[in-house]
Amino acid sequence: MITLEDKIAIGELIARFAHCSDFGDWATLETLFAPDVETEMEGIPTRFSGVAAQVEHAKVSDRQTEGKNRHFYFTPVITEQGGQVFADYMFMNVNAGHTAMSAQIVVTGRMRDTVVKMADGWKIARRFVRFDQNVAVTE
Numbered sequence: 001m002i003t004l005e006d007k008i009a010i011g012e013l014i015a016r017f018a019h020c021s022d023f024g025d026w027a028t029l030e031t032l033f034a035p036d037v038e039t040e041m042e043g044i045p046t047r048f049s050g051v052a053a054q055v056e057h058a059k060v061s062d063r064q065t066e067g068k069n070r071h072f073y074f075t076p077v078i079t080e081q082g083g084q085v086f087a088d089y090m091f092m093n094v095n096a097g098h099t100a101m102s103a104q105i106v107v108t109g110r111m112r113d114t115v116v117k118m119a120d121g122w123k124i125a126r127r128f129v130r131f132d133q134n135v136a137v138t139e
Helices: 004-023 024-031 052-063
Strands: 033-041 044-049 068-079 084-093 104-116 121-131
Touching: 004 024, 004 068, 004 084, 004 104, 004 121, 024 068, 033 052, 033 068, 044 052, 052 068
Parallel strands: 033 121
Antiparallel strands: 033 044, 068 084, 084 104, 104 121
């Protein structure tokens, strides 16, 4: 059974992903995933399998936005079902831009992270992304 402390730690895990990804802390980002992590996106054949693929995807996004990629997460609900723990939440990805009033919402949607408790804390084991808009991911 997950505890209140577990729920707080899982919320911190998701927040750390955003901070590390958005501010280029690649070494810490690597520590947030289970070794066999996989990201699947509804309706898109591209998948990111393994820790290195997750980090590389974040690096590509960072380069594409010149360091201005920002992730925002909302309304997290953490549940335990059938022995698995899930974090369900909404997200908004923003390109912050380089000048005032130039920020743009890139995409919004919902995520479901399957998280696992390992010896060194909670990790993202699987991420399922459902975009609100039609998105083409080709990397």
